[in-house]
Amino acid sequence: MERGAAGGETVGSDETLFAIAEQLRESDGAGVTELADRLGLAKSSVHKHLRTMVEHGYAVNRDGTYHVGLEFFRVGEYTRDRYEVYHAAKGPVDALAAETGEMVWLIVEENGRAMYLYGSRGDAEISLESIVGTWRHLHVNSGGKAILATLPETEIERILDRHGLPMRTENTVTDREELRAELAAVRERGYAVNRGEDVEGLHALGAPIRHDGVVHGALAVAGAARRFTRDDRETDLAEHLLTAVDDVEVNLAYQ
Amino acid sequence: MERGAAGGETVGSDETLFAIAEQLRESDGAGVTELADRLGLAKSSVHKHLRTMVEHGYAVNRDGTYHVGLEFFRVGEYTRDRYEVYHAAKGPVDALAAETGEMVWLIVEENGRAMYLYGSRGDAEISLESIVGTWRHLHVNSGGKAILATLPETEIERILDRHGLPMRTENTVTDREELRAELAAVRERGYAVNRGEDVEGLHALGAPIRHDGVVHGALAVAGAARRFTRDDRETDLAEHLLTAVDDVEVNLAYQ
DNA sequence: GACGGTCGTTCGCCATCAGGAAACGCAGTT
DNA sequence: AACTGCGTTTCCTGATGGCGAACGACCGTC
Numbered sequence: 180m181e182r183g184a185a186g187g188e189t190v191g192s193d194e195t196l197f198a199i200a201e202q203l204r205e206s207d208g209a210g211v212t213e214l215a216d217r218l219g220l221a222k223s224s225v226h227k228h229l230r231t232m233v234e235h236g237y238a239v240n241r242d243g244t245y246h247v248g249l250e251f252f253r254v255g256e257y258t259r260d261r262y263e264v265y266h267a268a269k270g271p272v273d274a275l276a277a278e279t280g281e282m283v284w285l286i287v288e289e290n291g292r293a294m295y296l297y298g299s300r301g302d303a304e305i306s307l308e309s310i311v312g313t314w315r316h317l318h319v320n321s322g323g324k325a326i327l328a329t330l331p332e333t334e335i336e337r338i339l340d341r342h343g344l345p346m347r348t349e350n351t352v353t354d355r356e357e358l359r360a361e362l363a364a365v366r367e368r369g370y371a372v373n374r375g376e377d378v379e380g381l382h383a384l385g386a387p388i389r390h391d392g393v394v395h396g397a398l399a400v401a402g403a404a405r406r407f408t409r410d411d412r413e414t415d416l417a418e419h420l421l422t423a424v425d426d427v428e429v430n431l432a433y434q
Numbered sequence: 435m436e437r438g439a440a441g442g443e444t445v446g447s448d449e450t451l452f453a454i455a456e457q458l459r460e461s462d463g464a465g466v467t468e469l470a471d472r473l474g475l476a477k478s479s480v481h482k483h484l485r486t487m488v489e490h491g492y493a494v495n496r497d498g499t500y501h502v503g504l505e506f507f508r509v510g511e512y513t514r515d516r517y518e519v520y521h522a523a524k525g526p527v528d529a530l531a532a533e534t535g536e537m538v539w540l541i542v543e544e545n546g547r548a549m550y551l552y553g554s555r556g557d558a559e560i561s562l563e564s565i566v567g568t569w570r571h572l573h574v575n576s577g578g579k580a581i582l583a584t585l586p587e588t589e590i591e592r593i594l595d596r597h598g599l600p601m602r603t604e605n606t607v608t609d610r611e612e613l614r615a616e617l618a619a620v621r622e623r624g625y626a627v628n629r630g631e632d633v634e635g636l637h638a639l640g641a642p643i644r645h646d647g648v649v650h651g652a653l654a655v656a657g658a659a660r661r662f663t664r665d666d667r668e669t670d671l672a673e674h675l676l677t678a679v680d681d682v683e684v685n686l687a688y689q
Numbered sequence: 690g691a692c693g694g695t696c697g698t699t700c701g702c703c704a705t706c707a708g709g710a711a712a713c714g715c716a717g718t719t
Numbered sequence: 720a721a722c723t724g725c726g727t728t729t730c731c732t733g734a735t736g737g738c739g740a741a742c743g744a745c746c747g748t749c
Contacts, residue, residue, distance in 0.1 A: 189485055196447075204509060231444040231452075236545060239544050247513050249567075253567045253568065254455060255506040258506050289503055290488065294504045294508070312507055
C-alpha cells in the first residue's frame with residue numbers, strides 16, 4: 180500500500196478510507212466495483228470499508244449505490260460551530276454584504292490552508308453554498324494573505340514549504356520574494372488585496388480578525404474587478420471592511 | 435481488537451479512527467495521552483492515526499491539542515447539499531416558521547435514523563444550530579414517524595430490529611404493536627403527531643415529502659405543548675404544514 | 690539549577706488483520 | 720438458457736497496525 184507523503188508513518192487503512200470517501204464525493208455516489216477500479220483496490224477491501232462506514236453513518240446505501248453519509252454532516256457542523264469566530268462574524272458579514280452589495284466571506288486557516296466558513300451577498304443569496312466549505316491556498320485569497328501576514332516568518336516558511344505557490348490565474352503570486360514583499364505591504368496597509376489571483380476578474384479585500392493576540396480568521400469583500408478598480412472604491416470598501424472586523428472583534432470580546 | 439456488531443466483517447482501523455474523531459468531538463479537543471487512555475489504545479497508535487488525519491485535514495493541532503478538522507465540514511456540506519430536498523425545502527420551511535411562529539424542521543432518514551437537516555423559527559433564529567446535524571430515533575420524532583409510516587412493513591421491521599424503541603420520556607412509544615397502530619393512524623390522517631415523546635413538553639406535527647413515488651424526507655412543526663393542545667390549533671397547524679409540504683413537492687418537481 | 694512529572698513523539702518488534710483472488714448468488718439482458 | 724455485471728462472501732497470507740519502551744522537550748517545584 181502506498182503511504183502518505185514524507186513526515187513519518189501514517190495508517191494506510193485510514194488513507195484508504197479517506198480515498199473512498201473522496202471518491203464517493205467526486206462521483207456523487209458509486210458502486211463497489213467502480214470504487215475498487217478507480218482506487219486500484221480489491222472489491223472485497225472496498226466492501227469491508229464501506230460496511231464499516233455504513234455502520235457508523237459515514238456512508239449510506241441508497242438503492243444499490245453507496246453515498247457519503249450524514250455523519251460527516253454531523254461532525255462537520257460541530258467543527259464549524261466550535262469556531263467562536265463563526266458566531267461572532269455571522270452578523271457583521273451579513274451587514275457588510277448588505278452595505279456594500281458585494282460578496283462577503285469569513286475565512287479561517289487550518290493546516291496552512293484557508294477555508295470559507297460563511298458567506299453572504301447583498302443582492303441574492305445564490306450560489307454561495309458551493310463556496311462555503313471549500314479550501315483555498317492562502318496566497319490566492321485576500322483573507323488568506325491577511326492571515327499569512329500576521330504569522331511569524333518561520334511559520335510562513337513552513338506553510339510555503341508544505342503547500343507551495345501554485346498558479347491559479349495569470350495574476351497569481353508565485354514567487355516567494357514577491358509574496359514576502361506583498362505581505363509587508365499588507366501589514367503596513369492593514370488589509371490585503373486580491374486582484375484576480377484566484378479567479379480571473381474577481382477582486383477582493385481581506386483583513387485579519389484578532390482577539391487576545393491570536394488571529395481567529397479574516398473577513399473578505401469580493402466582487403467584479405470592474406467595480407473594485409473604480410475611483411476610490413477600494414479605500415471606501417476597506418473602510419467598511421475594517422469597521423466590520425472591529426464589530427467581529429467586539430463580539431469576540433463579549434463572548 | 436474489538437470488532438463491530440454482528441453483520442459481517444469490518445475494518446478495525448476505521449473503527450479506531452471513528453472512535454478518535456468522536457472522542458475529539460466529545461471532549462472539545464484532546465491530547466494524545468488523553469485519547470489513548472479513554473479509548474484503551476497505545477499512545478503510539480493514536481498518534482499514528484492523528485498524523486494521518488492531520489495530513490488529510492480531518493484533524494488539526496492547535497497549540498498542542500488535537501481537534502477535528504474542517505475537512506469534515508467540507509464533506510459534510512457536500513453531503514447536505516446533495517439532498518435535493520434540502521434546496522427545495524429551505525424556502526417553505528422559513529415561510530412556515532414565519533406563518534406559524536413555531537419551530538420548523540426538515541428531517542431526512544439515513545440508515546434507519548432521522549437527522550435534522552435544516553431548521554427555522556418564527557421569532558429568533560436562536561439555538562437551532564445545536565439541533566441541526568443531530569440524529570434522532572425515528573419513533574420519537576414526528577418527522578421520523580411520518581417517514582416510517584410510508585415504508586413497507588419489512589423495512590420497518592429491519593429498522594426496529596436494528597435500533598429498537600428506546601425511551602426518551604414518559605410518553606415515548608416503546609411497544610411495537612402500539613407503534614404499528616399509530617403508524618396506521620398516521621397513514622390515515624396524513625401527518626404524524628409527537629406529544630412530548632422526545633422532549634417533555636414539546637409537541638410536534640410531521641408530514642412526509644414525496645416525489646416520484648419516493649419519500650425524500652419530512653417537514654415538522656414543533657412548539658410548546660400548551661399551545662399545541664389549544665382548541666383546534668392542531669388542525670390549523672396541520673393545514674399549514676401540509677400546504678408547505680405541497681410547496682416543497684412542487685419545488686422538487688420543478689428541480 | 691537540578692529534579693520529578695507529564696506530555697508528544699519515535700523506534701522496533703510481533704501477532705493480527707487489511708487486502709487480494711476467486712467463487713458465489715442474483716439481476717437483467719441477449 | 721447462457722451470459723454479463725454486479726454486490727457479497729470466503730479463505731488465505733504477508734504487510735502493517737498496535738504495543739511497549741525509550742526519548743526528548745517542557746513544565747512547575749523544591
